[in-house]
Amino acid sequence: MSRVCALARPRLAYLSQRGLHHLRHPTRRVVLMAVAALPAAVVLYVLVLIPFTPGIGDIRKARVDQPAQILSADGKVLAEFKPSNREWVPLAQISPHMVDALISTEDHRFYEHHGIDFKRTAGAALHTFSGDRQGGSTITQQLARNLYPDEIGRAPTLTRKIKEAITAFKIEAVYSKPQILETYLNTVPFLYNAFGIEMAARTYFGVSADQLTVLQAATLTGMLKGNAYYNPVINPERALARRNTVLSQMVKYGKLTPAQFATLSKKPLRLDFERQTEPPGPAPHFAQQLRKWLIAWADRNDYNIYSDGLIVRTTIDSRLQAMATASLKQHANQLQGIANGAWSGRNGCSADNDLFKSFMRETPDYKAAHDAGASDADALKKLAADRNFMRGLCKAKTDVQAGFIAIDPRDGQIKAWVGSRDFQDEPFDHVQQARRQPGSTFKAFVYGAAFANGAKPSDTIIDQPVEMPLEGGEIWRPNDDVPPSNKPMSLRDALAFSRNRITAQVMQAVGPDKVARLARAMGVRDSQLNAVPSLALGTSPVTLKEMVSAYSTIANDGVYLEPRMVTRIEDSKGEVLAEFGSASPERALSADADRTLLDTLRDVVNRGTGSSIRTRFGIRADVAGKTGTTQDNADGWFILMDPQLVAGAWVGFDDGRVTLNSDYWGQGARSALPIVGDFFQRALRQRIVDPRARFDTEVTPGAFEQFRARLKTWMDSLFGSKQAEAPRPLTPIKRAPAPEPSEVPPSSGVQAASAAASEAAASEAAAASAILNGVSPPASNLPPILGPSGASHAAAAQPATPPSSQQPPYPAQEPSLAPTPTPDDNDSSGGAPAQYTPPQNN
CATH class of the missing domain: 1.10.3810.10 (Biosynthetic peptidoglycan transglycosylase-like)
Known part of the structure; x- marks a missing residue:
């Protein structure tokens, strides 16, 4: 092997020397070959790169800049996607x-x-x-x-x-x-x-x-x-x-x-510089959400929303959109003036305000000063001396924000969408992006679940202190802004005047899981709902779009239709590329229970917390709705239902710790309701919404109910007595501790009467709870249950008279045990979220 290698070395050396010689002294043939190879290599490289450059078809499309046009249902341009x-x-x-x-x-x-x-x-x-x-x-x-x-x-x-x-x-x-x-x-x-x-x-x-x-x-x-x-x-x-x-x-x-x-060349530049901003259009927040949907659709169908000239026909009514924008801006601006007054002075946007001091500590300016070695007091003092900083932080925290959406309950079409007071100042969408506690607007699902279980609006529950034990040993004590009367109150009155103690007892009888399931079925499908007792008062944050969608289900006889934004997409020549009809209907609540709920929500507007719809805005149409206010007046809600349109508004601040500092203006009946009321007033005056439209709330008894009623009538006439039915077991409602007997002033027969009254109240509460579970109360020697009128019912066990579709669409002067509110009375406790001992995080 070594001998072979020794013989090969001289040969390799010779070849190496010869190669170097040819490189230093190339022949004509080598030169010609090299010259010919260079352009060939370039041509080959060009050919390789051609597939990595745009094709002729792409180039033809590129010059024609045809952005998608977004049109309203009545043909007005809402936006162009450039x-x-x-x-x-x-x-x-x-x-x-x-x-x-x-x-x-x-x-x-x-x-x-x-x-x-x-x-x-x-x-x-x-x-x-x-x-x-x-x-x-x-x-x-x-x-x-x-x-x-x-x-x-x-x-x-x-x-x-x-x-x-x-x-x-x-x-x-x-x-x-x-x-x-x-x-x-x-x-x-x-x-x-x-x-x-x-x-x-x-x-x-x-x-x-x-x-x-x-x-x-x-x-x-x-x-x-x-x-x-x-x-x-x-x-x-x-x-x-x-x-x-x-x-x-x-x-x-x-x-x-x-x-x-x-x-x-001797003349100056003479600029007239001004940044150009794209006009937001009449429905910018709606267009913002639609752009996301349209991009996904275009990607699936191989279209370009910026150059293919798509024409997108939406569900928005440009007239209703203009009305919604005007109403929201007008009333939110009024609230801003109130907020400015509430947050001015030493107790407002200043370092003397503990809450505002917390806001200052959360800024990058404070962090920079603190990191530089300044103490907390020195950093705050330095920032407080900077007027521009304080003014900017105050504006960022105390700007009143609002959201509004209107949906046609008959087909799920979104007719108006306003996500904030001013899109250019606040592009954040308070209709679909913001999640806030809905307060008492959530009570509709509690009573809807109760009516689905067989409860009637005339059924009563004692207005009494309530204690509900929770996991971890906590106690929930829901309250109202009035002390408990310890008297029966009908479910109709409790919903109309937004009583928290009654609602909590209804929630306990029905069960949080059932209420959460009903809310999801009716439209609250994107936000997480915690199935706890306090859910009855709206403690789980949701979006305004979800709530108005759910109320549209109520207005649509209990049938859910997914809200939709687009009806048709066409190409630049008008050829239809896709059509979008109503989504498949989903039964969320039985028709009878839904009609009962809708009829009960009429009373909120006719004589309850939403009565200023009648008294202030003069709306005489057949409408129903619900107010909502969260703890410390952080959020104001109102949703109004008409057979042809359901509209809702939310008012608050981006930071939930900020409030109007007003027990009057912070209520949903005075912050959110005027936006909806003004909008409906405009729509009814222009006949965009038919003021003659009526809800069909006639409840037709089923065959079994009719048979049972006839059988009961025959048995009563034959035996002259009422047949009692055994109730289903129900966990009794836990009352707050009663005062010791020694606390009762001594008087003749007072203690005995008090004990009898307590026993009667407890039995009535149990009977009402049984009704909520769909079981008639047992016969007893207790005083008869009081109905909405406050009169004794000898026939309390008989089925309640079904709500009539002939109910007048204006305030019915029906007497009630509940205290009569002022026309603009809001939720009795402001729809306050759950109050625990120890307090919960609201």
Whole structure:
């Protein structure tokens, strides 16, 4: 083996020396082969890169900037989905000075080449190799970069230049020269989110593209060499010098005379700078949510929402949208004035306010001062002395916010959507994005579940102190703003006047799980609901859209329809691409229980916490609804149902710790209700909503109920007595501890009467609880249960009279055991969330 290696070494050395000799002294054949291989390699490399450049089809679509148009149900434009802040203008509407300046400076042989100016490219290469780097891109090549930055790239490499050249040839094959100029001028960026010559002219000079003067056109053309470097706003000297360079180029290529140049070059820039913001449109929050949905639909169906000219027909009624926007802005602005007064002075936005002091500690400014070594007191003192800081923090925390949505319950179409007072100041959507405690508006699901179990609006429960043991040894004690009367109150009155103690007992009888299931079935499907007793008072945060959707189910005879935003999508020629009908109906609550609930919610408006709908706004239509207020008046709610439209509003602050500091204005009946009331008043006056429409709340007894009623009547007439039914077992409601006998003042028979009354009250509560479980109470020697009128019922065990569809759509002056509220009375406890011992986190 070693011998073979020894013999091979001289051979290898010879070959190596010979190879070096050929490299140093190549033959003619080798030279010719090398010269021929170089262009072949270049051609091969170009062929390899072609598949990685945009296709002809993509290029044809790119020039036609046709953003999706979003139309209302009545044909009004709500929004256009543009990829950037750009407005396309045809070449005929662009100043000829701009075209002359562009061609003279960027590509003076534009009309002579086919995408690549080889002479200019070679000159630029020579300058670059000599150390003076120059650009040699034509307008077409620049357009290729602007249209396809991802496919071509921006790195200064040979690969990028080749891909740019290939794409430029393709563009020249598809577009005419005027089309290339038009496309280029409408796609080139000019800083400050201004794309295209039209937005640039408005941004820097306050004119349209067709009004640009020679100086203005030269200034904008000069920016193309480097937007930031030649920015006329922050670098006016550089921009002025570059503008004059452009003017000299125009002289060189015959677009200006030397005399004109001498005059123009001495003039200042004279900017009229103003950032251009895209107008939000009449339904910006709705459009914001629709854009997300439409992008997903377009991706699934191979469409581009920015260039395919889609026409999206939505469910929004432009008239109702305008009314909703006006109503929300008007009443929220009034509340802002109240909030400003409440948060002014030493007890408001100042370091003397403990809550505001907490806000100060949460800011980056405080953190920076603290990290720099300042003590807590010193950091707070320094921030408090900064008026701009304090003013900005105060505004951020105390700006009143609101949300509004209206849905047609018959088909689930969303008719109006307002997500905040001002989209430009607050783009956050308080309809679908914000989750807040719904307060007493959630009580509808508690009573709905009770009616589904067979309870009647006339059934009564004792208004008494309530204690409910919870996991972990805690005790929940729901309260109202009035002391307990220890008298029976009907479910109708309890819902109309929003009594928490009664609702808590109803919740205990029905069960939190059943209430949570009903709420989900009716429309609260995205937010998590904690199935605990305090859920009865709305302690689980939900969205306004979910709540109005659920109330639409109530207005639709207990049938849930998923809310929808779009009815049809068409292409740019009007051909229908997709249609979207109503979602499949889902039965959430039986028709009889739903009609009973709806009829009971009428009383909220007729004589309860929402009565200002009648007294203040004069609405006489057949409507029903519910107010809601959370603890410390942090959230105000109101939802109103009409057979043709269900609308709801929320009012509060982005930070739930901030309130109006007003027991009056913070209530849902005075914060959210006026928005809905004003909206409905406008819609009814213009007959967009038919004031003659009526809910059908007639409850038809089933065959079994009819048979049982006839049998009972026959048995009563035959035996002259009532047949009792055995109740189902029910966990008794836990009352608060009664006072010791010694606490009762001694008097003749008082203790005995008190004991009898307590025993009667407890038995009545148990009987009412049995009713809630769908079982008639047992016969007893207790006093008869009191109905809504407060009169004794001898026939308390008989089925309650079903609600009638003939109930007048105006306040019925029905006497009641409940105290009569003022017209604007709100939830009796403000719909306060659960109060635990120890207190819960609300």
